[in-house]
Amino acid sequence: MSTEWEKFRQKIVGLQGDLSPFKVEFLDREGFKKIADNLWGTISQWSEVCITGYFSEAVRDDLEKYAKIEGHKLRLICQELDANNRRDKKNLEVLRKLCKPRTEIKVNNRLHARFLVAYHPHFKETRGLLIIGSFDFNTECMGKERFDAGVMTGHPDLVRSALQLFEEIWNEPESTPLLELYPDKRKS
Secondary structure (H helix, E strand, C coil), rough: CCEEEEEHHHHHCCCCHHHHHHHHEEECCCHHHHHHHHHHHCCCCCCCEEECCCCCCHHHHHHHHCCCCCCEEEEEEECCCCCCHHHHHHHHHHHHEEEEEEEEECCCCCCCCEEEEEEECCCCCCEEEEECCCCCCCCHHHEEEEEECEEEEECHHHHHHHHHHHHHHHCCCCEEEHHHHCHHHHHH
């Protein structure tokens, strides 16, 4: 067997052995709770993380810790909040605390999608992590009070598609920076 043929054969065998990006895992409420309880461990290896939905104090520490790392970037999109609603008021306080360098937060009143996409933007191939489902990073979902479900995968096509959707929402004119829409009056 020629050396070139053997190199080619080994390359094919190697590619067949790395099926991890194509794995799709179903997440029930227990599975999501495990991810949310160790959000730092889930996202720390990726240089950019984009998340949509509601956010609570329960994940703020992990998100702040992530955003402090040089070279990491965190972007969040949430739906409009009612500052008179107790739950929304808490969510708004968490988001205001997260408004620091390397963290950008926008509000879009048409947002209903719930997903997290983590990736390395400098790689040619979109390798990353996608978690998509009905859950939010808040106490109701993480405390298993509700029945939520979703999927987790590293499939490059799905990661790329989720990232494209995030960018589409992020860049539309209706997406407004959080502090522009909800200025922190205590800092004025």
